[in-house]
Structure formats: structure tokens, C-alpha cells
Amino acid sequence: EIQRIQKELQTKDTHVVQVKNEMTVLSKLKPKIREKVIKKEVVRTEKDPEMLKVVLMLKGAITEDESHSHAINGNIFSTRGQINTLERIIPTIQPKVVTKVIKQVQQDPETIEESKKLRMALEEEKDENVILMKDLTALRLHYGELQRLKPKVEVKEIINEIYQVDPQTEVELVRLRKELQVLGRHRLNLEKEVKTATSNLTALRAQKPKVEYKEVTQEVIKEEKSPEVLRELQRLNNQVSRLQLNCDTTLELLTRLRKERDELKAEKSKVETKLVTREVVKYENDPLLEKEADRLRRNIREEIQQRRSLEECLFELQNQYIVLERQRPEEKIVTQEVVRLQKDPKQMLEHEKLNRNLDNEMKSRRKFELEVRELRALIQEKEAALAQMDDHQRKIQVESELRQLKSHIHELENAPPPVEEKIVIEEVLKVERDPKLEKLTDDIRANVEVEANNIARLERDIRNLKVKLEILQKEKSIEKVVHREIVRVEKDPVVTAEREHLRELVAQERNHRRDQEDGVQNINIKINQLQTVKSMTSQEENALITNRNALLKEKEDLLQQLKVLEGERHNISETFQLQSRRMSEKKQMVRQKTLKASSEVQRLEKEILSEKEIIYQRDAVILELQNNIKKEDHSETHTRETNLSTRITIMDPETGKDMSPYEAYMQGLIDRNHYIQLSELECDWEEITSSGPDGDVTVLQDRKSGKHYSVKDALREGRLTQYDMMRYKEGKLHISEFALLVAGETKHPYIPPVAPPQSPTRSTPFPSLNSMHSSLRSSYTSLSPQQNVSVNHHCASGTDDHFPISGVLDTTTQSRMSVRSAMTRKLIDPDTGLKLLEAQAASGGIVDLNKKDKLSVHKAVEQGLLDQGHMYKLLNAQKAFTGVEDPSTKERLAVAQAAQKGYMPKENAMRYMLAQYLTGGLVDPSRAGRLSIQKALDANMIDSTTANELQDESSYLKELVDPITKEKISYKQAMDRCKKDITTGLLLFPVA
Numbered sequence: 001e002i003q004r005i006q007k008e009l010q011t012k013d014t015h016v017v018q019v020k021n022e023m024t025v026l027s028k029l030k031p032k033i034r035e036k037v038i039k040k041e042v043v044r045t046e047k048d049p050e051m052l053k054v055v056l057m058l059k060g061a062i063t064e065d066e067s068h069s070h071a072i073n074g075n076i077f078s079t080r081g082q083i084n085t086l087e088r089i090i091p092t093i094q095p096k097v098v099t100k101v102i103k104q105v106q107q108d109p110e111t112i113e114e115s116k117k118l119r120m121a122l123e124e125e126k127d128e129n130v131i132l133m134k135d136l137t138a139l140r141l142h143y144g145e146l147q148r149l150k151p152k153v154e155v156k157e158i159i160n161e162i163y164q165v166d167p168q169t170e171v172e173l174v175r176l177r178k179e180l181q182v183l184g185r186h187r188l189n190l191e192k193e194v195k196t197a198t199s200n201l202t203a204l205r206a207q208k209p210k211v212e213y214k215e216v217t218q219e220v221i222k223e224e225k226s227p228e229v230l231r232e233l234q235r236l237n238n239q240v241s242r243l244q245l246n247c248d249t250t251l252e253l254l255t256r257l258r259k260e261r262d263e264l265k266a267e268k269s270k271v272e273t274k275l276v277t278r279e280v281v282k283y284e285n286d287p288l289l290e291k292e293a294d295r296l297r298r299n300i301r302e303e304i305q306q307r308r309s310l311e312e313c314l315f316e317l318q319n320q321y322i323v324l325e326r327q328r329p330e331e332k333i334v335t336q337e338v339v340r341l342q343k344d345p346k347q348m349l350e351h352e353k354l355n356r357n358l359d360n361e362m363k364s365r366r367k368f369e370l371e372v373r374e375l376r377a378l379i380q381e382k383e384a385a386l387a388q389m390d391d392h393q394r395k396i397q398v399e400s401e402l403r404q405l406k407s408h409i410h411e412l413e414n415a416p417p418p419v420e421e422k423i424v425i426e427e428v429l430k431v432e433r434d435p436k437l438e439k440l441t442d443d444i445r446a447n448v449e450v451e452a453n454n455i456a457r458l459e460r461d462i463r464n465l466k467v468k469l470e471i472l473q474k475e476k477s478i479e480k481v482v483h484r485e486i487v488r489v490e491k492d493p494v495v496t497a498e499r500e501h502l503r504e505l506v507a508q509e510r511n512h513r514r515d516q517e518d519g520v521q522n523i524n525i526k527i528n529q530l531q532t533v534k535s536m537t538s539q540e541e542n543a544l545i546t547n548r549n550a551l552l553k554e555k556e557d558l559l560q561q562l563k564v565l566e567g568e569r570h571n572i573s574e575t576f577q578l579q580s581r582r583m584s585e586k587k588q589m590v591r592q593k594t595l596k597a598s599s600e601v602q603r604l605e606k607e608i609l610s611e612k613e614i615i616y617q618r619d620a621v622i623l624e625l626q627n628n629i630k631k632e633d634h635s636e637t638h639t640r641e642t643n644l645s646t647r648i649t650i651m652d653p654e655t656g657k658d659m660s661p662y663e664a665y666m667q668g669l670i671d672r673n674h675y676i677q678l679s680e681l682e683c684d685w686e687e688i689t690s691s692g693p694d695g696d697v698t699v700l701q702d703r704k705s706g707k708h709y710s711v712k713d714a715l716r717e718g719r720l721t722q723y724d725m726m727r728y729k730e731g732k733l734h735i736s737e738f739a740l741l742v743a744g745e746t747k748h749p750y751i752p753p754v755a756p757p758q759s760p761t762r763s764t765p766f767p768s769l770n771s772m773h774s775s776l777r778s779s780y781t782s783l784s785p786q787q788n789v790s791v792n793h794h795c796a797s798g799t800d801d802h803f804p805i806s807g808v809l810d811t812t813t814q815s816r817m818s819v820r821s822a823m824t825r826k827l828i829d830p831d832t833g834l835k836l837l838e839a840q841a842a843s844g845g846i847v848d849l850n851k852k853d854k855l856s857v858h859k860a861v862e863q864g865l866l867d868q869g870h871m872y873k874l875l876n877a878q879k880a881f882t883g884v885e886d887p888s889t890k891e892r893l894a895v896a897q898a899a900q901k902g903y904m905p906k907e908n909a910m911r912y913m914l915a916q917y918l919t920g921g922l923v924d925p926s927r928a929g930r931l932s933i934q935k936a937l938d939a940n941m942i943d944s945t946t947a948n949e950l951q952d953e954s955s956y957l958k959e960l961v962d963p964i965t966k967e968k969i970s971y972k973q974a975m976d977r978c979k980k981d982i983t984t985g986l987l988l989f990p991v992a
Contacts, residue, residue, distance in 0.1 A: 001562050005555060012551070016544055027526075027533055058143045061136060072351060076358045083359075089594065092601050125349050170315075173441055180445070184452045190250045191460050197257045199467035204264040206471075293458060300451050307444065605825075609813045648678050651856065658859065687735070700739050707743075714742040803854075804839045804919045805971075806847035809979055809988035811964075816981060816988055818849055818865060827991045829961045836960075836989065837870065839915035839971060841877035842895075843923075852984045876904070880912035883925025892925040896942040910949065911957070911971075913942070917950050918972055963991040 650664040651657070661678040664670050670678070686701040698711040714720035720741050727733040808822035809815075817825075819840075823833040840846050845854030846865050857874045860866045866874065883892030884903050893901070895916075899909035916922050921930025924941060931939065933947045942950075949955050956970035962977070969977070978987040 001558060001565070005558055009551060009555075012547070019540065023533060023537055027530060054139065054142060058139055061139070072354050072358065075351065075355060076362055079355060080359070080362055089598070092605075122349065129350065176441075176445065177448075180448055180452070184456070187452075187456060188459070190254070191456055192463070194250050194254060195460060195463045195467065197254055197261070199464070199471065201257050201261055201264075203471050204261055297455065304448075304451070311440075606813065609810070609815050613813060613815055700742050702739070702743075709739070709742045711742055719743075803847060803852075803986055804843045804915055805836050805974060805978055805989050806840070806984075806986035807849045807981075807988050809981075809990050811990050811992050816849060820864075820866060822991065828963050828989070832960045832963075834870065834873065835911070835971070836974075837866070837874055838877040838911065839919075841874045842880040842912035842915045843919040844881055845878075846874075847986065849981075849984065849986065852986065876908065877912055879904075880909070880916070881923050881925075894922070894924055894941045896936075896946055910946075911959075913946070913950060914956065914971060918975060 648661055649658040650661065650669060652659060652667075652669075659667070659669075661670065665674075688699045688701060689697070700709045700711070701707070702709075711720065711725070715722070715725070724733060724738065724741055728735070728738045808817050808819060808827060810817065810827065819828075819833050819836050822828045823830055828836075837846065840854075841857055845856055846860035847854055848860075848863070848865060855863065855865065857866065857871055857878050861868060861871050879898075880895045883894065884898035885891070886893055886898075886901070886903070893903070895904065895909045895912050898904045899906045913922060916930070917933070921932055922936045922941060924931055924936075924939065931941070933942070933950060936942045937944070937947055953970075953972055956972055958968040958970050958973075960969050960971060960974050961967070962969050962974075974989060975987060978989055980986065981988055
């Protein structure tokens with residue numbers, strides 16, 4: 001508990017350090033927004049302290065109950081495991097001697113007193129438990145009532161004072177810029193008209209009555225700096241305010257000048273000729289000054305563009321800052337009282353009672369779990385079927401959704417532009433105009449006006465000069481004597497260098513001034529942020545101080561509680577040690593008893609096996625003696641009976657259970673015609689051969705109908721030929737076909753075409769197969785109906801080569817046993833036993849040693865030849881024989897094809913194919929019988945590499961362990977080391 005408290009304190013200290021680090025980082029950050037955002041939000045939520053106490057107490061009680069239940073579940077699982085182990089051991093024990101020991105037991109007075117004390121304590125604990133349960137129910141009811149009640153929350157109005165750029169001011173700025181552009185254009189047009197009017201006016205004023213003059217003009221062109229241009233450049237900054245007034249007065253001047261022009265035209269219509277000698281001094285603009293003016297104009301335009309881009313960036317940053325301030329998490333101070341309840345040691349006594357009750361519940365739960373697994377398997381199969389059915393519906397839904405989306409896109413493309421709406425944020429905002437923004441806008445306006453006026457003035461001067469030139473050119477006479485005195489003024493390099501130096505100084509001063517202004521603005525923003533951070537940190541410091549005081553108080557309380565708990569823990573540990581000693585002693589006694597019992601059981605099993613072997617040998621001797629006696633008696637007639645029963649069973653593809661043709665017909669797996677054909681194929685023939693003085697007389701008897709059919713009569717009447725008789729004796733003709741010929745039916749039984757089976761069917765074998773004559777042993781072909789249900793006639797196998805390693809031979813006792821019994825007795829390795837069972841399942845089925853028959857995995861589990869835990873592992877191996885279903889085409893695939901498509905691991909497929917190859921050939925689920933490697937290659941079942949691996953014995957994997965030599969061997973080597981059973985001829989794996 002102290003460690004937990006220390007961890008909580010450490011986490012809180014680290015949180016405080018993180019907050020301080022964040023404060024320092026935020027104070028060092030440069031703000032990107034010039035707006036002052038003050039957000040005051042105080043939310044106080046107060047809850048009823050009594051209600052909180054009760055809630056916390058109930059939560060503690062619930063956590064205690066959960067931990068207690070977890071501990072009880074753990075104990076239950078451990079006891080359940082012990083019970084399962086004992087249940088497995090008990091059936092194997094076969095005691096013969098029961099010893100009864102009668103002892104005189106006297107009661108110890110001290111133990112009686114202790115038992116009385118313990119009973120009293122138990123009753124007291126029971127009473128206390130009852131009281132606690134009542135209190136707990138009352139508290140739960142109270143907790144439910146409290147949950148229904150709503151907590152009292154004081155709702156206070158939150159006023160967010162955010163200084164934000166007024167959208168109206170932004171609109172006003174845009175409007176003013178547009179107006180400036182319009183006014184500039186209008187002013188330029190007016191200036192053009194004024195210039196034309198003034199030029200016309202000056203021309204008319206200069207005109208006198210036309211007199212023919214012989215002009216001798218002397219033009220002296222001096223290229224020097226025009227004083228007017230210099231004055232104009234100096235007055236560029238002074239004429240900003242006057243141009244606004246000139247825009248209004250130019251219209252009045254224009255009208256007045258037009259009137260004067262008309263009057264002068266009327267007055268001066270007389271023509272006078274005079275000879276005027278005029279000396280014209282023409283001033284031309286300096287090209288350097290014009291270049292300088294162009295450069296300045298370009299700089300002004302670039303500065304204007306930069307200013308606009310900066311204004312846009314500033315506006316975007318302001319919006320981002322506002323969004324970030326809104327997204328900033330609100331800080332709330334929430335005080336909670338934590339009440340922690342410790343475990344009650346008295347409740348530990350209820351553990352034993354709960355164990356007894358929970359054992360029954362665990363049994364029922366395991367039953368339910370098995371049912372749930374079966375139901376889940378059924379649900380998965382049904383879901384797969386439904387998924388196949390729903391593919392078409394899903395395709396239709398997707399197409400309809402695509403059409404809807406296309407129509408929606410077409411509507412959006414053809415729809416009118418969206419109407420701009422004014423979004424009203426549900427916050428109380430005080431929007432005020434920022435004085436800095438107003439100053440900036442005023443400065444921008446002034447700069448724009450100044451630049452526009454300068455540009456207009458320069459253009460006006462240029463136009464005036466052009467007009468003057470045109471007038472002078474018109475007034476010149478044809479004969480001109482021009483004397484040009486060209487005065488070239490060269491630039492002074494000192495003056496130019498000084499001017500460039502001054503320009504650089506001016507640019508530096510301007511940049512320095514801008515940097516200082518930016519620094520002052522940044523410092524002001526930092527000061528504002530630091531003030532806000534200071535206020536927040538002061539509040540957080542106060543909250544942290546209060547939290548620290550509360551934590552110190554809690555620490556003191558917890559230390560006191562910890563001392564009490566340590567005393568209780570010491571007492572509990574002492575009692576636990578005593579109980580653990582007793583339990584360890586009991587466990588040692590139980591172990592000794594179990595060891596003795598297991599040794600006795602093993603000894604008894606060996607004795608039983610030896611007795612069985614002796615009995616078996618005696619029976620064999622008795623049979624030999626009886627046969628000898630019969631031979632010696634040698635009666636006149638000797639009757640030999642050979643029974644052959646053919647029973648057709650159909651396996652349910654879902655449950656794996658065997659059914660008769662009638663049951664399959666009732667469940668709808670086969671149709672009526674197929675049922676009639678299969679029922680006709682079922683037979684129970686008996687061959688009776690009597691040897692006497694007249695020779696051998698062979699009679700066939702149908703046990704189903706009780707009729708007898710003589711072979712000699714069939715030969716005499718022509719129903720049977722000597723060739724058929726010879727084929728039957730050689731084993732090439734089946735007994736069912738032979739019986740039909742003898743009975744007089746020349747039509748062969750109907751065998752439907754072989755189709756790829758979905759689920760294999762197995763035959764139910766009958767006894768008296770081993771005593772059958774060799775001529776009667778023939779391999780039956782598998783019958784598979786059109787509805788993918790395969791029916792196999794398992795009367796007997798053609799040869800014993802189709803049987804894999806069928807069992808285990810104990811060389812010490814010379815007794816045979818199944819693989820499962822050898823695994824339970826630990827005579828072979830579990831992995832080796834599992835590999836042997838997989839080979840059996842892959843080559844046709846699990847072998848029954850007593851009946852010399854192959855069973856499916858489900859049937860073998862039902863008859864006890866397999867454990868339930870091995871069933872799911874062996875079902876995959878069984879698919880190697882019955883075929884793996886392709887989920888896309890629903891066809892049965894062979895093992896190699898399934899491995900190529902990724903439906904089965906290649907290692908497992910290779911192991912299954914090796915078992916099939918060594919036991920007679922590969923299996924194709926779409927046809928009957930076994931295939932050689934060449935036929936499998938021709939049928940594209942396997943590729944050349946797989947065929948080479950199957951034929952190369954050196955490449956076989958050594959996965960089996962020889963229990964005698966403890967070396968790893970392959971399945972082929974294990975088959976070579978096997979011994980054949982005397983009676984059945986099956987392969988038995990020797991163990992010691």
C-alpha cells in the first residue's frame with residue numbers, strides 16, 4: 001500500500017515537473033499573433049460528500065468481491081485439475097486384495113476442546129457474514145438510489161472576451177482598396193483631359209493674328225539636370241494631401257477652360273504675318289533620373305506586394321491563434337474523496353463452502369462449453385452458406401449505391417453556388433477594433449495615395465512635355481537655321497558614390513527601424529503572455545499546495561492503516577504457515593499412496609497381460625487339438641461355410657455419423673431410385689461347400705431371404721459358365737456378381753458413376769471375414785451417388801499392403817495393442833504415436849486390430865480407439881484420403897493439389913502422401929482405388945519434384961523415434977522394422 005502511495009506521489013510530482021517545463025517552453029516561445037486573448041472560465045462542480053463516500057465504499061466492496069471470486073476460481077481450477085488426474089488414475093487401478101484394518105479410535109480431550117472453540121468461532125463468523133451481507137444489500141440499494149439522483153452542478157455564465165478582427169473592418173478594407181483603384185483610374189483619365197485642355201488653351205493664348213514670319217530660331221540644347229524635375233522629386237512627399245482636393249477641382253477647371261477656349265477661338269480669327277527671331281532654350285530630362293524613377297517605382301510595387309502578402313499571412317495567423325485558443329483544454333479543479341477498503345480476513349472461511357458449490361457449477365459450465373463449441377461450428381457452416389447466398393444481393397446493393405453516388409455527384413455539379421451564410425458561434429464575444437490594425441490600415445492608405453499621386457504627377461509632367469514639343473514643332477517654319485550648342489555635363493564620381501552611400505544608409509536605417517518596431521511588438525506580446533501565464537501558474541501553485549497537504553494527510557492515515565495491516569498480516573502468515581505445513585504433509589502422504597497404487601497397477605497390468613497371453617496360447621493349442629480330432633474322426637461329409645455380408649452405410653457430411661440407405665433417404669440425402677439401387681446391392685451371402693463321396697457340392701444361401709442356390713444347377717441350366725467359376729475361384733469375380741449369376745439374374749447391379757465425394761462413407765464390417773476363403777476376398781469398388789455421397793463396400797481388402805502400421809507389439813510380453821493404449825502406457829513417444837495415427841487416417845482410416853477394419857476418425861473416437869483431444873488433429877489427415885474441398889469451386893482436391901493452392905501445409909501434405917505411397921499408392925478422391933506415381937503424374941495430381949521426393953528414400957523425414965534404440969527413423973524404416981501379426985497379418989511396431 002505504501003509503495004502504491006509512493007508511486008502516486010511520484011506520478012503527481014512528475015506531472016508538476018511536466019507542467020512547469022511546459023510553462024517554461026511556452027514562455028520561451030515567440031508568439032505569432034498580435035491579439036490579446038483573455039479567456040476566463042470557472043466551473044465548479046460540487047457533489048454531495050455523503051453520496052461520494054457511499055459510492056466509494058460500494059466500489060471498494062465490489063472490487064473486494066471480484067478479487068475474492070478470482071481467487072476462488074483459481075482454487076477451483078486447481079482442485080478440478082487434481083480431480084481430473086485422480087479420475088484418470090482411478091479406472092486404471094484394479095485391486096484384487098481388500099484389506100480391512102480395524103482400529104480403536106479414542107477421542108483426545110484437547111482436540112475436542114479445540115473443535116468446540118473452532119465451532120463457536122465458525123458460528124460467530126457465520127453471524128458476522130450474515131450481518132455483512134445484509135449491510136451490503138442495503139448499501140447496494142442505497143447506491144442504486146444515489147445513481148438515480150443527479151449530482152448538484154452549479155452552472156455559471158462563461159464570458160469569453162476575445163479580441164478579434166471585426167469582419168466588417170475586413171470588408172471595409174477590401175472596399176477601400178477597390179475604391180482606391182477606381183479613383184486612381186478616374187483621376188488618370190481626368191488628368192489626361194486636363195492636360196489636353198491646358199495644352200489647347202496655351203496654344204490658343206499664344207496665337208495672334210496670323211502673320212507670315214521668317215523665323216530664324218537658334219536652339220541651344222543643354223543636357224543638364226532639369227530643376228523642375230528635381231523640384232518635383234522633392235515635392236513627391238508633400239503633394240499627397242493636395243491631390244485629393246485637385247481631383248475635385250479638376251472638373252470645374254475643365255469646364256471653365258473649355259468655355260475660355262471657345263471664346264478665344266471666336267476672338268482671334270484674324271491672320272497676321274510677322275518675322276520673329278526667337279531663342280529657344282529646351283530642357284531635356286536626364287536619363288539617369290528617369291531610370292532612377294523607374295527603379296523606385298518598381299521597388300514601390302514590390303513593397304506593396306510584400307505588404308499585401310504579409311497582411312494575408314498575419315490574418316491567417318490570427319485566425320489560427322483564435323482556433324488554437326478555442327481548442328485549448330479547460331482546467332477544472334475537481335476534489336474527490338477516496339475511501340479504500342481492506343480485505344476482511346473473516347471472509348476467508350467462506351472459501352471452503354464456495355469450493356463445494358462451485359465444483360458443480362464448473363461441471364455444468366464445461367458441459368455448456370462443449371455445447372457452445374458444437375453450436376459455433378454449426379453457426380460457422382451456416383454463415384458460410386449464407387455468405388455464398390448473399391454475394392448476389394451484396395452486388396446489387398453495391399450497384400445501387402454506385403448509381404446513387406453518381407446521381408448525387410451530378411446534382412452537386414449542376415447545383416448553383418452555395419449561399420454564403422453567417423455562422424453564429426454560441427459564445428459571448430466582445431468585438432473591438434484593434435487600434436494597431438487601424439493604424440496599419442491608415443498607413444497603408446496613406447502610402448497608396450502617395451504612390452498613386454507620385455505616379456500620376458510624373459505621368460502628367462511627361463505628357464505636358466510631349467504637348468509642348470508638339471506645339472513647338474507646329475509653330476516652326478519650314479526654313480530653320482538651328483544652332484545647337486550642346487553642353488554635356490558629365491557625372492561627378494564623388495557625387496554618385498556619395499549618393500549611393502547615402503541610399504545604403506537610408507535603406508539600413510529603414511530596415512533597422514522596422515526590426516526595432518517588430519522587436520517592440522514581440523516584447524509587448526511576450527509581456528502579455530507572461531502576465532497570463534503568471535496568473536495561471538499562481539492558481540496552479542495554490543491548487544498543488546492544497547493537493548500536497550491533502551496527500552500528506554492521506555499518507556499519515558495510510559501509514560497508520562498499514563501498521564494495523566502489517567500486524568494482521570503477521571498473524572495471517574503464521575496461520576498460513578501452519579496450514580501449509582499440514583497440507584504439505586498431506587500431499588506427501590497422498591503422493592506416496594499414489595506411487596504405491598501406480599506401481600501396483602503396473603504390476604497387475606503386467607500380470608494380466610501375461611495371463612491373457614497364456615490363455616491365448618492355451619486357446620490356440622485347444623483349437624489345434626480340436627482340428628486334429630476332427631481330421632481323425634473324418635466324417636463322410638465335410639461342410640465348409642464362408643459368410644460374406646455386405647452392408648452399405650452413408651456418412652452424414654455435417655455430423656460425420658453413419659446412416660443406412662433408408663435413414664439417408666428419409667433425411668433427403670439420396671433420392672428414391674438411388675435408395676432402391678443401394679438396398680438391392682445390400683446382401684448377406686453364405687457359401688456352403690460340402691465334401692463327400694459324390695465330390696464337392698457348393699450352395700449359395702441368401703440370409704436376407706433364406707433362399708438356397710446350387711452352383712451345379714446353375715452350370716447345368718447355363719446360367720453360369722466354367723469361365724465365371726474359374727474367375728470366382730481366382731478372386732477376379734465378386735461374390736455378389738457370382739451370386740446374381742447363380743440365382744439367374746444376368747443383369748449386373750447398377751453402379752452409379754464416380755463423382756468427387758464431399759464426405760466419405762465407411763462400411764460397417766462384419767465378423768467371419770478372417771475365416772473367409774481366399775477366393776472370396778475381393779476389393780469392392782466405391783459407389784458414389786450423384787449427390788456427392790460416396791458409398792464403400794468394405795467386405796475385405798484385396799491385400800494387406802493397403803494397411804499401414806496398425807498397432808504396437810510389446811516384445812517383453814509378446815502382446816499386441818493399439819497405438820492409443822501404447823501412448824497411455826508411455827511405451828512410445830506421444831509425437832511418434834500421433835504420426836502413426838496420422839498415417840492411418842491419411843491411408844484410409846484408423847485400424848481396428850480386432851476386426852481388421854478401417855474406421856473414420858469420428859467412429860474411432862466413439863469406439864474408444866482415439867482420444868477426444870486427437871480428433872481435431874487427425875481430421876486434417878483424414879482429408880488427405882477423402883479430399884480437401886475447394887471453397888471457390890466446391891470440388892474435392894487431392895493432397896498435392898490442396899498443398900499447391902495453399903489449403904494445406906506442404907510438410908503435412910508430403911507426410912500424408914508418403915504414407916499413401918508406402919501403403920499401396922496415392923489416393924485420388926474423384927476415382928476409386930490407388931494410383932501409382934506414373935499415373936498420378938499423368939493425371940497432374942503431383943509434379944515431378946514431388947514424385948522424385950516420394951521415390952527417393954534418402955529424402956524421407958526422420959520424425960519417428962524407435963522406442964528400443966531411441967534413434968530417429970523415417971516411416972519407411974519403421975515399416976521395415978515392423979512385425980506381422982500371425983492372425984491378421986497387420987504390421988505391428990515393436991516396443992520394449
